[in-house]
Amino acid sequence: MTDQISTPAGTENVTSETPAIQLIGLTKKFGDTTVVNNLTLDIRRGEFFSLLGPSGCGKTTTLRMIAGFSDATQGRILLGGQDVTSVQPHKRNVNTVFQSYALFDHLDIEGNVGFGLKRKGLDKAEVARRVNDMLELVDLQGRKNAKPRELSGGQKQRVALARALVNRPEVLLLDEPLAALDLKLRHRMQVELKEIQREVGITFVFVTHDQDEALTLSDRIAIMNNGVVEQCGTPEDVYERPKTVFAAGFIGTSNLMTGTYSAGAVTVAPGIRIELPGHPELLDGSTASIAIRPEKIWIADFEPDMVRVHGQVAATVYHGATTQYLVNISPEIQLTVVEQNLVRSRHDDRWSDGDSVEIGWKPEHVVVIG
Amino acid sequence: MSLQVEDALVDATTEKRRSPTRTRLWGVLLAPPAIWMIVFFISSIAIVVMLSFGHVNDVGKAVFGFSLDNYKALADPVYLKVLLRSAMFAIATTVISLVLGYPVAYTIALHGGKYKNALVAFLVIPFFASYLIRMYAWSTLLADEGLVNQLLRDTGLTEGIRFLNTPGAVVAGLVYGSIVFMVLPIYASLERMDTALIEAGKDLYHSPLQTFFAVTVPATRAGMLGGVLLVFLPALGDFVSAQLLGGPSTYMIGNLIQQQFFEGHDQPLGSALTVVLMLALLVFMVFYLRATQRVNRET
Amino acid sequence: MATDAMTQARRGRSVEGKPKFAVAFTALFMFILYVPIVVVVLFSFNSKKSLSVFGGFSTRWYQQFFHDEALLSSLRASLLIAFVAMLASIVLGTMLALALERVSSRPARITGTVALIPLVTPEIVTGVAALLFFAGLGMKLSLVTVILAEITFSISYVAVIVRGRLSSMSDEVEEAARDLGCTPFQALRLVTIPTILPALIAAGLLIFALVFDDFVLAFFTTGVDPQPLSVRIYSEIRMTISPAINAVGTCMLLVSVLLISLSLIVPRLLGRKDSSLDLISGG
Ligand SMILES: Nc1ncnc2c1ncn2[C@@H]1O[C@H](COP(=O)(O)OP(=O)(O)OP(=O)(O)O)[C@@H](O)[C@H]1O
Numbered sequence A: 001m002t003d004q005i006s007t008p009a010g011t012e013n014v015t016s017e018t019p020a021i022q023l024i025g026l027t028k029k030f031g032d033t034t035v036v037n038n039l040t041l042d043i044r045r046g047e048f049f050s051l052l053g054p055s056g057c058g059k060t061t062t063l064r065m066i067a068g069f070s071d072a073t074q075g076r077i078l079l080g081g082q083d084v085t086s087v088q089p090h091k092r093n094v095n096t097v098f099q100s101y102a103l104f105d106h107l108d109i110e111g112n113v114g115f116g117l118k119r120k121g122l123d124k125a126e127v128a129r130r131v132n133d134m135l136e137l138v139d140l141q142g143r144k145n146a147k148p149r150e151l152s153g154g155q156k157q158r159v160a161l162a163r164a165l166v167n168r169p170e171v172l173l174l175d176e177p178l179a180a181l182d183l184k185l186r187h188r189m190q191v192e193l194k195e196i197q198r199e200v201g202i203t204f205v206f207v208t209h210d211q212d213e214a215l216t217l218s219d220r221i222a223i224m225n226n227g228v229v230e231q232c233g234t235p236e237d238v239y240e241r242p243k244t245v246f247a248a249g250f251i252g253t254s255n256l257m258t259g260t261y262s263a264g265a266v267t268v269a270p271g272i273r274i275e276l277p278g279h280p281e282l283l284d285g286s287t288a289s290i291a292i293r294p295e296k297i298w299i300a301d302f303e304p305d306m307v308r309v310h311g312q313v314a315a316t317v318y319h320g321a322t323t324q325y326l327v328n329i330s331p332e333i334q335l336t337v338v339e340q341n342l343v344r345s346r347h348d349d350r351w352s353d354g355d356s357v358e359i360g361w362k363p364e365h366v367v368v369i370g
Numbered sequence B: 001m002s003l004q005v006e007d008a009l010v011d012a013t014t015e016k017r018r019s020p021t022r023t024r025l026w027g028v029l030l031a032p033p034a035i036w037m038i039v040f041f042i043s044s045i046a047i048v049v050m051l052s053f054g055h056v057n058d059v060g061k062a063v064f065g066f067s068l069d070n071y072k073a074l075a076d077p078v079y080l081k082v083l084l085r086s087a088m089f090a091i092a093t094t095v096i097s098l099v100l101g102y103p104v105a106y107t108i109a110l111h112g113g114k115y116k117n118a119l120v121a122f123l124v125i126p127f128f129a130s131y132l133i134r135m136y137a138w139s140t141l142l143a144d145e146g147l148v149n150q151l152l153r154d155t156g157l158t159e160g161i162r163f164l165n166t167p168g169a170v171v172a173g174l175v176y177g178s179i180v181f182m183v184l185p186i187y188a189s190l191e192r193m194d195t196a197l198i199e200a201g202k203d204l205y206h207s208p209l210q211t212f213f214a215v216t217v218p219a220t221r222a223g224m225l226g227g228v229l230l231v232f233l234p235a236l237g238d239f240v241s242a243q244l245l246g247g248p249s250t251y252m253i254g255n256l257i258q259q260q261f262f263e264g265h266d267q268p269l270g271s272a273l274t275v276v277l278m279l280a281l282l283v284f285m286v287f288y289l290r291a292t293q294r295v296n297r298e299t
Numbered sequence C: 001m002a003t004d005a006m007t008q009a010r011r012g013r014s015v016e017g018k019p020k021f022a023v024a025f026t027a028l029f030m031f032i033l034y035v036p037i038v039v040v041v042l043f044s045f046n047s048k049k050s051l052s053v054f055g056g057f058s059t060r061w062y063q064q065f066f067h068d069e070a071l072l073s074s075l076r077a078s079l080l081i082a083f084v085a086m087l088a089s090i091v092l093g094t095m096l097a098l099a100l101e102r103v104s105s106r107p108a109r110i111t112g113t114v115a116l117i118p119l120v121t122p123e124i125v126t127g128v129a130a131l132l133f134f135a136g137l138g139m140k141l142s143l144v145t146v147i148l149a150e151i152t153f154s155i156s157y158v159a160v161i162v163r164g165r166l167s168s169m170s171d172e173v174e175e176a177a178r179d180l181g182c183t184p185f186q187a188l189r190l191v192t193i194p195t196i197l198p199a200l201i202a203a204g205l206l207i208f209a210l211v212f213d214d215f216v217l218a219f220f221t222t223g224v225d226p227q228p229l230s231v232r233i234y235s236e237i238r239m240t241i242s243p244a245i246n247a248v249g250t251c252m253l254l255v256s257v258l259l260i261s262l263s264l265i266v267p268r269l270l271g272r273k274d275s276s277l278d279l280i281s282g283g
């Protein structure tokens, strides 16, 4: 059945438009449990692509199939237009940065980074030159002769990255490479990673369960859940226009509401109609799910074109840069509102719990899901 | 890794394609040692079993056969006594090793501090001295004119004690021979144990001794079981200790086997004795595996 | 700073209040452990032909040993047996461990269990079995038969030690090698084996010491001349009491202690943690 979904581009007409990776109906079963389910995905050349999803959703399994460490139960994998489904890992032009780094303990940093080049049979001088360049790129030229156990976590991570990148693969697979680092180092490495990717222009497939990481780094994100891709798009797409309830809930927080659509508005609770202009595809009387991001809801200083709703403050949570209000607009519906703390400080609370308030948002910020 | 094999099977049944992870390497690696073990171990054990049904022919050569005569011969009280004695000695050895070895493992694991590794090394080194030499050393020490009796006489307390040729000497030799295999597994399980358990136990029970029996001992059952296996097995089949520290009155099954092969020249009978020894161990292993499973389930 | 004291205690795993009895008992235990060994060494330097009265320092028993061609040829035989058995069992045992770690089809699992049986089989059984096997094949008992028997026994030993080491090595390391262009065999040769090399060296030294000292298997499988050292000593012990045995025993002790110390130190020298101590006490 997978063959009907798409006919892969033949190897004879590979163009710059050919995706770096095509997954076609990729399925992985462990016994009776399906871990990756009929995954179809194109990853473009030179893009920073993230697989984002909760723990156990099948990200690592997908990556392992692309690298060739795990057999696909069904479906096909194309790299640069070529079917590699049955090709052994060492013959795939793909390199991996492992979550555990998996550095070779018995070799020094130079030996680790030069390992792949030596396998390719490059001559010594060329290997040394490229290893040097790469160590410079990851800022480790001074530690050439150190053994992996002498390095810090962040340094090991950079060695793992250098060891993979130095081979100039068509595709670099990274499995939560930053997960083991502390927050500060992680942020620094994120910046470095992005810079390096821009510099070398290699396709990155980046696995993470950290949504902020995915949003900051990626050109496109695939949100995975239970072995399927819920949504695939640019960070803006998946954040601003979530297509499924899961996507809306997984990235950031979202105010989800469901109601009946009629005459350009959704009735989410008796007497509460939320205007929804410009959705000709919705039929009167149909059920619609909508989402509004908390930071898109204002709690004062409204602009003229805003939709306004009355509510009651249920709780106020101070977060430093922002303050979060929970506002009940009906007995069943509680909306989260996040306000930037631009001027106020902790103690001049404008509203306390139980106060009646008015909240508002621009109609175009209401997203229809599904 | 097992899954890759399963994957390969799934693949083979669903779609015809080569698995990227399949390699013949592991099979190639497995074959030589597997063949070696089959040729030199399994088949040689099989020969022992087969010969145990054989007999010695007129010209004194051992031949295969299908008779139970050797086993019937073993029903003789002379042999039964030795079998029983072997079992008693092995059990005594195991119990004594446990009782003596536990405090040592406990002290090193919980009070060894930074000397722990050094103490373990110190403990292990004597056991790498030849077993034979160690047994020999005890035999000279415990001889009637040996150093121990010499010292005893010097104190004037006794005229000397007869150590050699007694069951006590043989069991002592066996304990000395393998007690390290009791100490090490217990040590390892104490090492893994959370000492907070003991702290908690102290609040619950009155005396340290009560805490010890209510908390520490149960937490180290797996280690003790491991030790029991490692001490009991070699003790049951030993013949060196009874040879050097004992005499015919303390012979164990191992001595009988050794006699049949080197003095009696009745190899089929010796084989039957060996089979009996293996059966005894098999029975022990069955009980042992049950016990470990129970312990594993409980922890 | 009660919490400080507690973490301190936890780190050293010293539960406060040392039971004096247990400490004294352990000291006595260690003492008795070394008594026979110390006595052997001490009396090997005795000038008198006595095993209970020390007459004064002398090296006469060593001189006797070093001029006894029969004992010397036994020593050479034992060294040869231990060396060959070590090499062969390291190779075969490592192959077995590697295969068993990765294959888990039913035949492989059965082989795995079978390979462990020699470890839980009393040596006398293995010895009898080997003896009958060689006799059945019509092989004349000699050093070759001893070596074959010792290899069989040692393979299981090595397999257990190496499997223990392999299981603590992340699968990802070998995958990384594959990822960087290695065939399965190259990954093994260039990454897996070098990674576990210290454990292999330690295991090899242990096996050498075990086989060098082994008596029972050698006793059942050896021919007449030359006999392994332990077998030679056994027959001498049963015939006479001679302090020359103490000298031989001391030399054997020296070899063992040297090997064990090496197996403790070598992995540390290579900067790795997996010394034989962990191999012994962890397993
Ligand atoms: N070898 C295996 N055998 C059986 N089940 C497996 C195996 N590997 C993974 N799984 C299962 O497949 C599911 C997906 O695992 P996977 O490692 O791909 O998750 P993940 O998305 O990478 O999660 P995480 O973010 O925690 O790394 C999990 O439920 C896991 O238990």
Ligand SMILES: [Mg+2]
Pocket: A059, A060, A061, A175
């Ligand atoms: Mg994962």
